[in-house]
Amino acid sequence: MAEEKKDPALEAAIAKAEEAKRQAEERKKAEEAQKTAEENPFAIETNPFTRIKHVIGIVSGKGGVGKSSVTAGLAVELNRQGYRVGILDADITGPSIPRMFGVTRITGMQEELMIPAYTETGIRLISVNLLMEEEETPVIWRGPAIAGVVKQFWSDVVWGDLDYLLVDMPPGTGDVPLTVFQSLPVDGILMVTSPQSLVDMVVKKAFHMAEKMEIPVLGVVENFSYVQCPDCGRKIYVFGENKLDAWSEKTGVKICAKLPMDPEIAELSDTGRIEQLPVGLMADVAAVLPK
Numbered sequence: 620m621a622e623e624k625k626d627p628a629l630e631a632a633i634a635k636a637e638e639a640k641r642q643a644e645e646r647k648k649a650e651e652a653q654k655t656a657e658e659n660p661f662a663i664e665t666n667p668f669t670r671i672k673h674v675i676g677i678v679s680g681k682g683g684v685g686k687s688s689v690t691a692g693l694a695v696e697l698n699r700q701g702y703r704v705g706i707l708d709a710d711i712t713g714p715s716i717p718r719m720f721g722v723t724r725i726t727g728m729q730e731e732l733m734i735p736a737y738t739e740t741g742i743r744l745i746s747v748n749l750l751m752e753e754e755e756t757p758v759i760w761r762g763p764a765i766a767g768v769v770k771q772f773w774s775d776v777v778w779g780d781l782d783y784l785l786v787d788m789p790p791g792t793g794d795v796p797l798t799v800f801q802s803l804p805v806d807g808i809l810m811v812t813s814p815q816s817l818v819d820m821v822v823k824k825a826f827h828m829a830e831k832m833e834i835p836v837l838g839v840v841e842n843f844s845y846v847q848c849p850d851c852g853r854k855i856y857v858f859g860e861n862k863l864d865a866w867s868e869k870t871g872v873k874i875c876a877k878l879p880m881d882p883e884i885a886e887l888s889d890t891g892r893i894e895q896l897p898v899g900l901m902a903d904v905a906a907v908l909p910k
Contacts, residue, residue, distance in 0.1 A: 721891025
């Protein structure tokens, strides 16, 4: 069979068209980056190997409300639903995400970029504890250094294609939440609280911060809401029933879920088996996220 002859003119035309398409795409990308920079001078770009559809911040007004547990549980739920999920652990001085998933190191490096750790079910993680020789080593850094690391976890990590990146933020309204709200394209936040009146007061501070930063509040999760009697199933409100329902009606912020205080969930977190979380526990929380 005679070999088909190539038409040099046709090949040159195809190559020219492909080059023109590439240049047009580069111009469009540059124009979009310039527009973003003009609209938000604090914004930082990702790398060419990262394509993230939605960025969701998980926040709390104070510590000790189980925010990281909610973040991990939500990631597990989304992963079970077939979404590609990553967690950026922005709680630099108090990271707990790696232990919940039983991982200790990042996957490696790609040139000067970090490849995140992968859990048993494929959730991608980055945390300062994945870069430490010992997880007990304290991070004694000032605010600007901590904020810089959070930015690097966004720009210098090969996240690949993700449907959701969950950003587990430290409690309060300090440098890190401000950095995340200003520098990352956050689609919305979930607030985590517990029934105590003091927590109810400080979560309102986080709400007002998001409001001022024009970040949508997708909903609030009340953690440690009750203990369920193993014999009769009755819900026992250890901390009393707070005024979250009234606050929700006043602000229009949806209460996504009221989660129980469950020693089995605590054990799963402590032993690195959070991916064995009861099926459906976080389904109502996942339902409020943008699709």
